[in-house]
Amino acid sequence: MHAIHTIPPSVIVIDEESMIVTMLIVALDAAGYCPVVGPMNGSAYTFIQAHQPAAVLLDVEMPNLDGIDLAKALQADPAMTNLPVFLMTGAPWKLEQRFPDYAQNGVHLLTKPFMINQLLTMLQEKISTPPALH
DSSP states (O other): OOOOOOOOOEEEEEOSOHHHHHHHHHHHHHTTOEEEEOOSSTTHHHHHHHHOOSEEEEESEETTEEHHHHHHHHHHSTTTTTSOEEEEESOHHHHHHHOTTGGGGTEEEEESSOOHHHHHHHHHHHOSSOOOOO
């Protein structure tokens, strides 16, 4: 009998804080996802389109990339409207000021600091393909 191998769902991580990126990569990999680090610049949109991830974890404020603008662009793209986007921020009021209807647009808020279990639960609820078991 041959084992059936499934491709784990990929999750793109874009954040300028290397400790957060490392923590997310380790946690996502351990949970059976395929974490991919995305660029923190204007090529992020094209990168996401090319990779077609199961979800995107995106910091709100980065030096060379505005996470809110990227989330809005992704949700405005008919090919990406079902893509779960998780905006990570320590300042949730900025998201609510600049993107008040984010929740109605399929964007989810993760307030920093957040618990990894909270993130994994949210991913499981929003991604249709379950993670691969190691």
